[in-house]
Amino acid sequence: EAGVVQSPRYKIIEKKQPVAFWCNPISGHNTLYWYRQNLGQGPELLIRYENEEAVDDSQLPKDRFSAERLKGVDSTLKIQPAELGDSAVYLCASSLRVVGETQYFGPGTRLLVL
Amino acid sequence: AQKVTQAQTEISVVEKEDVTLDCVYETRDTTYYLFWYKQPPSGELVFLIRRNSFDEQNEISGRYSWNFQKSTSSFNFTITASQVVDSAVYFCALTFLAGGTSYGKLTFGQGTILTVHP
Numbered sequence: 001e002a003g004v005v006q007s008p009r010y011k012i013i014e015k016k017q018p019v020a021f022w023c024n025p026i027s028g029h030n031t032l033y034w035y036r037q038n039l040g041q042g043p044e045l046l047i048r049y050e051n052e053e054a055v056d057d058s059q060l061p062k063d064r065f066s067a068e069r070l071k072g073v074d075s076t077l078k079i080q081p082a083e084l085g086d087s088a089v090y091l092c093a094s095s096l097r098v099v100g101e102t103q104y105f106g107p108g109t110r111l112l113v114l
Numbered sequence: 115a116q117k118v119t120q121a122q123t124e125i126s127v128v129e130k131e132d133v134t135l136d137c138v139y140e141t142r143d144t145t146y147y148l149f150w151y152k153q154p155p156s157g158e159l160v161f162l163i164r165r166n167s168f169d170e171q172n173e174i175s176g177r178y179s180w181n182f183q184k185s186t187s188s189f190n191f192t193i194t195a196s197q198v199v200d201s202a203v204y205f206c207a208l209t210f211l212a213g214g215t216s217y218g219k220l221t222f223g224q225g226t227i228l229t230v231h232p
Contacts, residue, residue, distance in 0.1 A: 043222055091159065104161060105161075
């Protein structure tokens with residue numbers, strides 16, 4: 001069974017440029033999560049989807065970040081414009097349902113903003 | 115509010131030594147899940163174990179074992195006879211099962227960097 005797929009794996013951009021990350025969850029997993037992991041820290045949730053609905057986006061900086069999961073399967077996270085402080089690893093995870101289910105993570109996208 | 119503390123920032127051992135990674139958590143909820151994840155240099159978070167708050171039975175799985183003690187809010191993880199391939203960052207995480215929009219969110223500790231030397 002294929003795991004969570006993310007692309008690109010690495011991205012280097014100049015500040016003020018836009019960037020987008022893509023995630024395809026494990027087949028059949030209804031819940032999708034985007035986390036951000038700063039260097040030397042644990043991941044922190046940005047947004048959680050149940051099917052196509054964003055049910056927890058309280059930690060998403062909405063002035064520059066946006067996300068979508070239009071058909072309830074794959075998802076895109078966008079930053080526009082990027083700032084130096086956005087340099088981090090962006091991790092996508094999925095789970096079968098939400099309550100108590102194990103979240104399985106993708107390999108992440110390492111973003112460097114210059 | 116949920117909080118997970120991994121007091122050990124870095125641990126260095128020699129191959130074949132046993133090593134225990136500590137995890138202490140805080141939550142006001144009575145129903146929750148605890149997890150351990152491993153993050154090797156490749157960057158992907160690999161799931162190791164999940165325990166719910168009603169299951170204090172400790173377990174051994176190969177070289178891994180877990181010690182869950184609700185009375186001290188601790189969920190420690192031990193690797194027996196460590197190997198070089200165990201070198202990674204290990205994260206303890208907590209999620210609660212109550213209602214509201216924040217349930218299902220994993221709260222991670224800061225991570226413990228484990229280095230196993232040959």
